[in-house]
Amino acid sequence: MSDSLWQACLETLQRELPSQQYNMWVRPLQVQAINQDLVLYAPNKFVLDWVRDKYADRINELLKEMAGDKSPNLKMEVGSKPVAPIANPKLELGNKPQGQAVGQNNHPLNNGFAPQRSNNVAHLGQTPPSLRSNLRENYTFDNFVEGKSNQLARAAATQVADNPGTAFNPLFLYGSTGLGKTHLMHAVGNEIRERNPDAKVVYMHSERFVQDMVKAIQTNSIEEWKRHYRSVDALLIDDIQFFAGKERSQEEFFHTFNALLEGNHQVILTSDRYPKEIEGVEERLKSRFGWGLTIIIEPPELETRVAILMKKAQESNFDLPHEVAFFIAKRLRSNVRDLEGALNRVIANANFTGKAVTIDFAKEALRDMLALQEKLVTIDNIQKTVAEYYKIKLVDMSSKSRSRSVARPRQIAMALAKELTNHSLPEIGAAFGGRDHTTVLHACRKVNDLREENHDIKEDFSNLVRTLSS
Numbered sequence: 001m002s003d004s005l006w007q008a009c010l011e012t013l014q015r016e017l018p019s020q021q022y023n024m025w026v027r028p029l030q031v032q033a034i035n036q037d038l039v040l041y042a043p044n045k046f047v048l049d050w051v052r053d054k055y056a057d058r059i060n061e062l063l064k065e066m067a068g069d070k071s072p073n074l075k076m077e078v079g080s081k082p083v084a085p086i087a088n089p090k091l092e093l094g095n096k097p098q099g100q101a102v103g104q105n106n107h108p109l110n111n112g113f114a115p116q117r118s119n120n121v122a123h124l125g126q127t128p129p130s131l132r133s134n135l136r137e138n139y140t141f142d143n144f145v146e147g148k149s150n151q152l153a154r155a156a157a158t159q160v161a162d163n164p165g166t167a168f169n170p171l172f173l174y175g176s177t178g179l180g181k182t183h184l185m186h187a188v189g190n191e192i193r194e195r196n197p198d199a200k201v202v203y204m205h206s207e208r209f210v211q212d213m214v215k216a217i218q219t220n221s222i223e224e225w226k227r228h229y230r231s232v233d234a235l236l237i238d239d240i241q242f243f244a245g246k247e248r249s250q251e252e253f254f255h256t257f258n259a260l261l262e263g264n265h266q267v268i269l270t271s272d273r274y275p276k277e278i279e280g281v282e283e284r285l286k287s288r289f290g291w292g293l294t295i296i297i298e299p300p301e302l303e304t305r306v307a308i309l310m311k312k313a314q315e316s317n318f319d320l321p322h323e324v325a326f327f328i329a330k331r332l333r334s335n336v337r338d339l340e341g342a343l344n345r346v347i348a349n350a351n352f353t354g355k356a357v358t359i360d361f362a363k364e365a366l367r368d369m370l371a372l373q374e375k376l377v378t379i380d381n382i383q384k385t386v387a388e389y390y391k392i393k394l395v396d397m398s399s400k401s402r403s404r405s406v407a408r409p410r411q412i413a414m415a416l417a418k419e420l421t422n423h424s425l426p427e428i429g430a431a432f433g434g435r436d437h438t439t440v441l442h443a444c445r446k447v448n449d450l451r452e453e454n455h456d457i458k459e460d461f462s463n464l465v466r467t468l469s470s
């Protein structure tokens, strides 16, 4: 129960804090519920003091918001969550030993503190701490819900897992935040390890890569560091846009990258944008990124969002009524991470209040998230964004002109208004120069058809959804 409460708390903190702060201070915390206490374990005193000072009040506030007078007492300690005994050590050995504790051990501020580990848990041979695999075993192909928006990416990832180093190298996944790039990347890594438990698969966030390199330079161990990186079977680097402006790291990465590709070792990269659009990264590196296969993951459509919610609820053994999943999916459109956050919140609220999970219940539990979303996407905003995108005048959104160059963008804007806001067809019609609701309906159908047939319109529509929802 407290797990879902903490998860809900984490989701909110992740939304509220700049990602670097979140990754640095909050992500490494481990949690355990002990009676009425929720104990947070920090990897060292520095992190403990920082979190206590900067975030404890907000965490307490969130716990109270979500669990009311049943909210647990927040305690904080240096240490790590006691490791539960492993029922079947054989299953663990050599395959997927990395859990939270390993990530924590890798924390940049983890000055020599080693979390408790079970002796049953395998270590990766002589690999130095920074090159532990870091794979998150809960990110698999099995629990990745497929839909139109991620079909290609998933298929490519499966190919890479089947033929690492030879199918597509590098595999470059890009798309906005929270759409499953990291998940897919780990799924490939997990699958490679599943088939070959000896494979050295290393996952790294790009910021971590840079920090490690700096440390290796400071401690005169850069040669060893290079050797280790170049010896892996698969290197997974997340969010490589953070390499921007870090020239020395790019240089090292460039050589490592070439060495891996030459040796047919798999490289998988993710970024929030198309390689050529990453500013502050050398051209030669960007062009190398495109040598294999570059694929976008788009925001999931409604059916996929519902399927993701149902799947995640099922994984948490939570009985989520379909209409509630539909309601949440309809309202939260841009990002799977937000969907998960919403679900965790609903679960936490339901567990703590014991109330039945209805649409009204979800509305209440998600009040602030929904309000935020409504504020973000207004018809006004859609009209402005579409007009700018197609370089037409804003007044043409409501003009009577039927010329194709303005009528098509207008139809797209109407379809976006239907998809991204909760306004009714007549309300949308009124906002577009007093048009009839049947005109809006026709526009929505037309745009849907065009998205199937015409690649440019499909891409324009996704770009606009992304811009409007971010």
Ligand SMILES: Nc1ncnc2c1ncn2[C@@H]1O[C@H](COP(=O)(O)OP(=O)(O)OP(=O)(O)O)[C@@H](O)[C@H]1O
Pocket: 139, 143, 144, 145, 146, 150, 175, 176, 177, 178, 179, 180, 181, 182, 183, 184, 239, 270, 271, 272, 308, 336, 337, 340
């Ligand atoms: N298709 C999907 N099926 C199931 N879960 C998904 C899917 N897509 C995303 N998720 C979940 O959404 C959350 C966010 O995904 P992930 O961290 O992979 O996003 P990301 O694209 O790497 O984001 P960022 O760019 O911010 O790193 C994860 O918990 C992931 O499991």
